[in-house]
Amino acid sequence: MTFSRRRGTSPSGNVASRNGTGGYGSPVPFLIPAFLIVFAVLIFPIVFSFVVSLFDWPLSAGGGARRFVGPGNYVELVRDREFWNSLRLQLGFIFIAIPIEIALGLGAALLLNREFRGGRVVRALILLPVFFLPIVSGMTWRFMLQPRYGALNNFLLSLGAPEITWLGHPTFAYTAVIVQDVWRMWPFVFMLLYAGLVGIPADILEAAEIDGATSAKRLTKIILPLLYPTILTAVLLRIIDALRIFSEVYVMTEGGPGMATTLFSLYTHRQAFGYMKVGMSSAMAIFLLVISILFAITLVRKNMSLEKLEEQGENR
Amino acid sequence: MKLKKTVLLGALLAAAAFASAQKVINVLLWDDPYPKALMAMLPEFEKATNIKVNIEMLQPPQVLTKTAVAVTATSTDYDVVGIDEGNVPVFASLLLPFDKWPAGKVYPKTDPKSVTPKMLNIGTWNNVQLGIPINGNLYVWMTRKDLIENPTYRAQFKAKYGYDLGIPKTFKELLEMGTFFHENGIAAGFGPFNGGPAGVLSEAVFMWESHGTKFIDYTGGTFKVVLDEAKAIEGMEFYKKLMAISPKGAETMAHVERQAAFAADPKGVFSMFIWPAQIAAYEDPNKSLVAGKIAYSAPPAGPRGQAAITGAWAICIPKASKNADAAAEFIYWWSSKAVADKLIQANTIPARTESLTNPAYVAAKPWLPALAASMNVAASRPRFKEIGQVQDVVKKYWIMGITGQMPTKDAVQAIVRETNDILKKAGY
Numbered sequence: 214m215t216f217s218r219r220r221g222t223s224p225s226g227n228v229a230s231r232n233g234t235g236g237y238g239s240p241v242p243f244l245i246p247a248f249l250i251v252f253a254v255l256i257f258p259i260v261f262s263f264v265v266s267l268f269d270w271p272l273s274a275g276g277g278a279r280r281f282v283g284p285g286n287y288v289e290l291v292r293d294r295e296f297w298n299s300l301r302l303q304l305g306f307i308f309i310a311i312p313i314e315i316a317l318g319l320g321a322a323l324l325l326n327r328e329f330r331g332g333r334v335v336r337a338l339i340l341l342p343v344f345f346l347p348i349v350s351g352m353t354w355r356f357m358l359q360p361r362y363g364a365l366n367n368f369l370l371s372l373g374a375p376e377i378t379w380l381g382h383p384t385f386a387y388t389a390v391i392v393q394d395v396w397r398m399w400p401f402v403f404m405l406l407y408a409g410l411v412g413i414p415a416d417i418l419e420a421a422e423i424d425g426a427t428s429a430k431r432l433t434k435i436i437l438p439l440l441y442p443t444i445l446t447a448v449l450l451r452i453i454d455a456l457r458i459f460s461e462v463y464v465m466t467e468g469g470p471g472m473a474t475t476l477f478s479l480y481t482h483r484q485a486f487g488y489m490k491v492g493m494s495s496a497m498a499i500f501l502l503v504i505s506i507l508f509a510i511t512l513v514r515k516n517m518s519l520e521k522l523e524e525q526g527e528n529r
Numbered sequence: 530m531k532l533k534k535t536v537l538l539g540a541l542l543a544a545a546a547f548a549s550a551q552k553v554i555n556v557l558l559w560d561d562p563y564p565k566a567l568m569a570m571l572p573e574f575e576k577a578t579n580i581k582v583n584i585e586m587l588q589p590p591q592v593l594t595k596t597a598v599a600v601t602a603t604s605t606d607y608d609v610v611g612i613d614e615g616n617v618p619v620f621a622s623l624l625l626p627f628d629k630w631p632a633g634k635v636y637p638k639t640d641p642k643s644v645t646p647k648m649l650n651i652g653t654w655n656n657v658q659l660g661i662p663i664n665g666n667l668y669v670w671m672t673r674k675d676l677i678e679n680p681t682y683r684a685q686f687k688a689k690y691g692y693d694l695g696i697p698k699t700f701k702e703l704l705e706m707g708t709f710f711h712e713n714g715i716a717a718g719f720g721p722f723n724g725g726p727a728g729v730l731s732e733a734v735f736m737w738e739s740h741g742t743k744f745i746d747y748t749g750g751t752f753k754v755v756l757d758e759a760k761a762i763e764g765m766e767f768y769k770k771l772m773a774i775s776p777k778g779a780e781t782m783a784h785v786e787r788q789a790a791f792a793a794d795p796k797g798v799f800s801m802f803i804w805p806a807q808i809a810a811y812e813d814p815n816k817s818l819v820a821g822k823i824a825y826s827a828p829p830a831g832p833r834g835q836a837a838i839t840g841a842w843a844i845c846i847p848k849a850s851k852n853a854d855a856a857a858e859f860i861y862w863w864s865s866k867a868v869a870d871k872l873i874q875a876n877t878i879p880a881r882t883e884s885l886t887n888p889a890y891v892a893a894k895p896w897l898p899a900l901a902a903s904m905n906v907a908a909s910r911p912r913f914k915e916i917g918q919v920q921d922v923v924k925k926y927w928i929m930g931i932t933g934q935m936p937t938k939d940a941v942q943a944i945v946r947e948t949n950d951i952l953k954k955a956g957y
Contacts, residue, residue, distance in 0.1 A: 273597040275620040277914075295921075360777035362789065381780030383934070467725065470780050470932070471925040486594045487726070487917040489619065 318402030724783020739831025
């Protein structure tokens with residue numbers, strides 16, 4: 214799957230005109246319903262969130278009256294140590310978990326990109342973790358990592374290793390949250406990359422093989438470059454999802470021990486429903502939106518520049 | 530044919546009249562055995578009053594969230610809400626004062642004096658009674674009877690420590706007895722409560738009050754941190770020792786883990802506190818390996834004090850409710866002696882003094898005298914609107930201090946410093 218901009222063509226083969234000439238009339242009336250839906254589910258909530266972020270806004274009406282503070286919430290966030298801690302944890306989560314998921318997904322896609330007996334069943338079974346609800350996944354891992362009754366410690370004990378308090382130690386708990394996410398989401402990456410691999414024309418690889426290219430050369434000079442846009446797409450989708458991670462971490466650790474796994478999303482939730490500060494929580498949400506847009510722009514631009522190179526190559 | 534039509538029409542009209550005469554109230558409560566036991570008794574109330582009661586039960590954090598979004602000054606989705614004592618200040622301005630509650634038509638208005646005095650304060654804010662404390666929920670201590678009565682353990686313990694095994698009355702006894710069972714691999718010595726900010730604050734206040742210092746007090750018309758650093762460090766250091774004799778994973782033990790450790794683990798835990806609201810699960814032979822093997826008492830005394838931390842719920846009526854009379858009727862029924870007695874039979878703990886101290890129940894409900902003893906030393910956590918932030922600060926540094934990630938002195942100083950920041954920003 215790649216992003217592309219191709220000019221639309223009519224069934225007769227004529228290129229559709231932007232100013233509505235050529236017999237098709239103005240497209241505006243046909244766009245209004247879609248625009249209304251986009252406005253209602255996307256633009257309005259964002260604008261409303263931004264407006265709320267400019268107020269000291271108690272969640273409960275009993276918490277006091279709303280008060281306009283302008284950028285006050287953003288200033289307070291910048292001064293809040295826990296805000297930076299949660300951002301650090303969230304970005305760390307992204308930059309550790311996603312590369313691992315990409316590596317595992319790519320490795321599995323390359324390995325399973327061949328016909329073998331039971332191949333379809335294997336490829337289907339690999340996808341199972343993706344279908345776990347995040348909250349179920351979080352609870353399952355929480356029980357598995359329970360030091361006294363958990364499956365993992367029982368296994369380690371049988372090997373003579375000591376019991377480890379996985380979720381009681383800040384570093385282990387953070388690692389556990391990352392491992393949980395890798396376990397659940399690497400099959401999603403596998404699915405995307407496998408689809409991309411299957412889309413690579415077989416004749417190119419055959420030609421390379423005939424010309425004497427080794428497996429490693431075919432991988433690095435043909436497969437990976439052709440798969441690059443798909444990898445970028447997978448990275449973008451995973452980043453957007455990882456920036457919103459909440460349920461599984463909440464049930465696994467509730468942000469603990471202490472604040473060791475209070476990721477950005479959990480701290481946002483805590484501002485709203487723990488501290489009853491909807492204004493602060495909205496400011497954090499806007500901040501997260503800006504980060505997401507920056508990631509998206511960076512990756513989409515990269516993807517589009519690749520397409521330009523491809524088009525230039527084709528036009529020579 | 531005409532007669533049939535007339536009869537049918539008459540029946541339909543009567544049903545409609547009945548339905549319109551029947552009031553319906555929506556009630557938001559927390560999810561534990563207590564409201565569940567109450568739900569089983571609802572048909573009695575509905576029959577007597579023709580008031581239909583829809584009870585929605587959620588986990589405590591979700592009750593707070595739901596109340597915050599569903600109850601405003603002008604509208605409410607619920608006619609009765611259960612509010613955790615720590616959150617009463619947050620919603621105080623939205624609640625109907627008790628003295629304005631309508632008189633009951635079927636059940637008499639609750640006499641505030643029927644509620645155990647130490648618990649009555651839970652439903653008040655700024656000297657206004659806003660709700661009725663409905664459960665006598667405060668720290669009660671559990672000790673494994675079968676362990677302290679075991680002749681072998683008694684002999685071994687006496688040989689080492691020079692006094693008899695029993696229900697620990699002091700922190701020193703708790704630590705020594707707990708260490709004995711832990712070191713000999715018999716049971717974990719103690720079961721801490723480190724799940725959730727409110728729970729951690731409870732444990733911290735328990736330790737500090739027992740070591741002779743309060744955390745936050747309302748003095749001079751404002752809230753101030755009054756924590757004595759030396760005593761607070763002493764309390765935290767003692768808790769560290771208790772953590773060393775606790776089960777693995779004690780750093781994150783919440784209700785589920787505590788119940789599993791005490792009631793489902795064959796080794797179990799020697800001694801720890803319980804919220805009485807959960808006793809039903811521990812005394813259920815279908816769920817607990819220690820049903821019938823638990824001795825109950827007030828919490829052991831620290832070097833400078835004895836404290837049983839309260840964690841009760843108040844039942845309140847939002848000002849915006851359009852069914853205040855039906856809501857009040859429901860609450861009067863719930864807090865009546867007859868219902869309180871039945872709730873005690875179901876192993877739950879109403880806040881009604883005469884039910885809790887009725888000698889007829891003591892034999893079958895051994896936790897009741899312990900509850901009464903705990904109420905004599907009841908201590909509440911600080912209450913004000915910004916308590917959520919303070920809880921997080923305490924949780925963060927308390928856990929770091931008791932697990933050795935941070936020196937206890939630094940942890941206590943961080944708690945004081947950051948709590949002062951929060952109070953200052955809030956204008957106290």
